[in-house]
Amino acid sequence: MPDTIRTIRADEFEAFVAAAHTAYFQTDPVAEDAARRLPHTDLERAFAGFDGDRIVGTLRSFATEMTVPGDRQVPVAALSYVAVMPTHRRRGLLRGMLSADLAACRDRGEVASILIASEYRIYGRFGYGPAIEDATWTIDAGRTAVRGEPVGSMEFVSVEDARGLLPDIYDELRLRRPGEIARWDMRWDLNLGVVELPGRPGWKGWIVVHRDRDGRPDGYIRYHVEDLWIDRVPASTLVADELAGATPSVDADLWRFALEVDLIATVRAIGRSPDDIVPWLLTDRRAAKMTQRDDFVWLRILDVAGFLGGRAYDRAGSVVIEVTDEMGLAGGRYALEAGPDGAECRRSRASPGLTIPIGVLGSAALGGVALRTLADAGHLDVHDQAALATADALLRWPVTPWCSTWF
Numbered sequence: 001m002p003d004t005i006r007t008i009r010a011d012e013f014e015a016f017v018a019a020a021h022t023a024y025f026q027t028d029p030v031a032e033d034a035a036r037r038l039p040h041t042d043l044e045r046a047f048a049g050f051d052g053d054r055i056v057g058t059l060r061s062f063a064t065e066m067t068v069p070g071d072r073q074v075p076v077a078a079l080s081y082v083a084v085m086p087t088h089r090r091r092g093l094l095r096g097m098l099s100a101d102l103a104a105c106r107d108r109g110e111v112a113s114i115l116i117a118s119e120y121r122i123y124g125r126f127g128y129g130p131a132i133e134d135a136t137w138t139i140d141a142g143r144t145a146v147r148g149e150p151v152g153s154m155e156f157v158s159v160e161d162a163r164g165l166l167p168d169i170y171d172e173l174r175l176r177r178p179g180e181i182a183r184w185d186m187r188w189d190l191n192l193g194v195v196e197l198p199g200r201p202g203w204k205g206w207i208v209v210h211r212d213r214d215g216r217p218d219g220y221i222r223y224h225v226e227d228l229w230i231d232r233v234p235a236s237t238l239v240a241d242e243l244a245g246a247t248p249s250v251d252a253d254l255w256r257f258a259l260e261v262d263l264i265a266t267v268r269a270i271g272r273s274p275d276d277i278v279p280w281l282l283t284d285r286r287a288a289k290m291t292q293r294d295d296f297v298w299l300r301i302l303d304v305a306g307f308l309g310g311r312a313y314d315r316a317g318s319v320v321i322e323v324t325d326e327m328g329l330a331g332g333r334y335a336l337e338a339g340p341d342g343a344e345c346r347r348s349r350a351s352p353g354l355t356i357p358i359g360v361l362g363s364a365a366l367g368g369v370a371l372r373t374l375a376d377a378g379h380l381d382v383h384d385q386a387a388l389a390t391a392d393a394l395l396r397w398p399v400t401p402w403c404s405t406w407f
Contacts, residue, residue: 003049003050003051003056003088003091003092003093003096004049004050005047005048005049005050005057005093005096005097005099005100006047006048006050006100007043007044007045007046007047007048008043008046008047008048008055009043010038010043012048012055013034013037013038013041013043013046014030014031014034015054015055016034016046016048016055016058017030017033017034017037018030018034018055019048019055019056019057019058019083019085020058020081020083021033021198022085022086023058023083023084023085023086024083024199025199026198026199027198028198028199029198033197033198036195036197040184040185040186041060042060042062042063045060045061045062045063045077045101045104046058046059046060046081047059047060047097047100047101048097049084049088049093049096049097051088056084056085056087056088056093057083057084057085057088057093057094057097058081058082058083058084058097059079059081059082059083059094059097059098059101060079060080060081061077061078061079061080061101061105061113062077062078062080062184062407063075063076063077063078063108063110064076064077064078064181064182064184064407065181065182066112066114066179066180066181067174067175067176067177067178067179067180067181068178068307068310068311068312068366069178069311069312069313069366069367069397069399070311070312070313071175071176071312072310072311072312073175074111074112074306074307074310074311075109075110075111076110076111076112076113076114076181077101077105077108077110077112077113077114077302078113078114078115078181078407079098079101079113079114079115080115080407082094082097082098082115082118094122095125095126098126099327101113102126102127102300102302102327102329103329105302106302106303106329106330109303109306110302110303111301111302111303111306111307111310112299112300112301112302112303112307112362113128113299113300113302114181114297114298114299114300114407115128115297115298115300116296116297116298116406116407117130117295117298120295123298123300124359126300126327127300127301127325127326127327127329127330127357127358127359127362128298128299128300128359128362129298129299129300129358129359129360129361129362129363129364130295130296130297130298130363131179131297131298131299131362131363131364131365131366131368131369131401132179132295132296132297132299132366132368132401132402132403133273133274133293133294133295133296133368134271134272134273134274134293134294134296134402134403135272135273135274135276135290135292135293135294136268136269136270136271136272136290136291136292136293137268137269137272137276137278137279137288137289137290137291138266138267138268138269138288138289138291139259139266139267139268139269139278139282139287139288139289140265140266140287141238141258141259141264141265141266141267141287142265143284143286143287144259144282144283144284144287144288145256145259145260145282145283146252146255146256146259146281146282146283147252147281147282147283148249148252150253150256151212151213151249151250151252151253152210152211152212152213152218152219152250152253153210153211154208154209154210154211154253154257155208155209155210155211156206156207156208157207157208157209158207159192159193159194159207162192162207162209162220162222163188163189163192163194165209165217165220166188166192166207166209166220166222167183167188168217169209169217169218169219169220169244169246170183170244172246173244173245173246177399177401177402178311178366178367178397178399178400178401178402179297179366179368179401179402179403180402180403180404180405181403181405181407183405187405187406187407190202190203191203191222191241191242192207192222193205203222203224203241204224205222205223205224205225205241206222206223206224207220207221207222208220208221208223208254208257210245210250210253210254212250218245218246218247218250219244219245219246219250219251219253219254220242220243220244220254221240221242221243221244221254221257221258222240222241222242222243223238223239223240223241223258224238224239224241225237225238225239225264226239228265234262234263234264234265235265235266236263236264236265236266237264237265237266237267237268238258238261238264238266238267238268239268239269239270240258240267240268240269240270241270241271242271242404243255243258243269243272244404248277251277251278251281252281255267255278255281268291271404271406272402273400273402274290274293274400275400296403297403298362299362299363299365299366300358300359300362301330301358301361301362301365302329302330303330304323304330304332304334304345304358304361305334305345305346305347306345307365308334308336308338308343308345308365309336309343309344309345309346311343311365311366312340312343313338313339313340313343313394314340314397314398315338315339315340315393315394316338316339316340317337317338317339317390317391317393317394318335318336318337318338318390319335319336319353319354319387319390319391319394320333320334320335320336320348320350320351320352320353320387321333321334321336321352321353321354321355321356321361321387321391322352322354322355322356323356323357323358323361324355324356324357324358325357325358329358330358331358332347333347333348333349333350333352334346334347334348335347335348335350336391336394338394351383352383352387353382353383353384353386353387353388353390353391354375354380354381354382354383354384354387354388354391355380355381355383356380356381357379357380360374360379360380364395365395366397366401367395367396367397367399367400367401368400368401370392370395370396371388371391371392371395372388372389372392375388375392
């Protein structure tokens, strides 16, 4: 019997979760996990691959909002829970589920799909391009300190209080950083250890809120400690699971707090931007090392005109590009006319200066990687060097895109 791709019903959800558990090597109780996930799953966006009446592949997406250059927001779809049973690899199930989901997302008006790739080589085939990196910063706390004086106060808060305070702080911050997305309730519950997922230990730690001089909350740090003593000397590591400040001065206060906690020899901050300001805050910049740097969020544009027309540009210019899309979702010729006062992107019949695969455009569209770098590496065809110079300058943005949210 040929495989079937379709959305699932509520009575099939437990089997949907069971298939994912098998693919993800999870042995926790399926029924309990399904009961926890079902209220947060839009079944119209949950696709399964069926072999007869058995679910052998899973995929789900959810609607969210992404900040793009210029402190603007566009509707996107976040892709998650992608799995194919080991018995059914190489049968086109992933392509079938992705094709169905991406077409549905485009028809809903979502201008792009985003994901965090488990394996690098998979998703480029479907038009995704790595667009946002993340990094881990490790600091020798005994060698350095944060320059300057505090601008506010720090306060420990309970998980219950944090659940009420942190989302409002985050929502204010995410609107000012390209790449950030809106967080949903379950993500907050996971971050704060209110709920746990199979195969992943629940978060346990401490939450400290920063307040400005008027007492308004404007930042926070969420951390846990890896306790270690060597010959009765404290050598513990404070792991900053999340550090978010409304301004660079607030960030400095949060870093200062982390470095000054007693019994801490090392501070390790995960899920940070590669261009984090932390080395430049320190009295000894060499004490901070970027100990990990990886691709993080991949971007798949579904509406070229909507995405490029929805972001801001800090200079004027116009260019015609040919976008190729093997999945037939967003290919075509587009004219982009942009400037500080606004932008328009529309279909065009003019001769293109560049031919760009949709995934390559996704990598450059937030300004995280220079289009010229991608051209020099052979990822696009340049018909006119002036067009490359214009497109490269237009797509750049002074603020590096960053996403602090796993999904």
